């Protein structure tokens with residue numbers, strides 16, 4: 523479930539669509555959370571899906587720390603990568619939060635290196651810190667800054683409006699623990715699914 527104060531906009535022919543804020547989304551706001559309509563596709567399930575869906579699966583799903591492909595039913599599947607992303611999630615968790623204030627008209631972005639990216643992506647994020655090509659093994663480099671950003675965002679989690687709280691409520695205790703013990707917040711490195719398994723996942727959709 524994507525934050526409600528967002529809309530889909532066209533970026534260009536190559537990148538396609540992106541998700542943009544329609545209202546201010548403050549630091550610490552949950553921007554996306556897994557919801558019951560999102561599909562969690564196990565390796566076995568992916569193997570059963572006909573090859574004609576390979577392109578859709580590659581473009582619109584991301585691989586979680588268990589090797590499952592997540593397919594968002596809403597505009598969450600249109601979130602683009604930025605090398606200076608404004609949304610990150612603690613490692614292994616199925617939610618993301620704003621790691622800085624997001625202004626109306628600003629694009630909501632994540633870092634694909636935290637989502638078990640399978641193929642390098644020639645990046646058009648436009649950031650002055652653009653890595654040029656986003657690579658699956660950028661994760662350690664990304665963790666060196668994103669873990670600190672997530673910790674700072676957590677300090678605001680109970681102070682800002684949280685329209686997506688319902689979808690993280692079952693993790694209430696864990697979130698409180700992370701809030702009070704910032705060192706317990708799992709590093710984005712915990713998003714990593716072992717690379718040989720990722721290869722297997724991509725093979726299983728025929729690439």
Ligand SMILES: C[S@@+](CC[C@H](N)C(=O)[O-])C[C@H]1O[C@@H](n2cnc3c(N)ncnc32)[C@H](O)[C@@H]1O
Pocket residue numbers: 536537538539540581582583599600601602603604643644645646647
């Ligand atoms: C999950 S989709 C995001 C939605 C996509 N923009 C669309 O309209 O279908 C992922 C794809 O978007 C494109 N994309 C996302 N971020 C990008 C970026 N920073 N630079 C270039 N292409 C990007 C790539 O084609 C990527 O495979």
Ligand SMILES: [Zn+2]
Pocket residue numbers: 604605606645646647648649651652653654
């Ligand atoms: Zn970039």
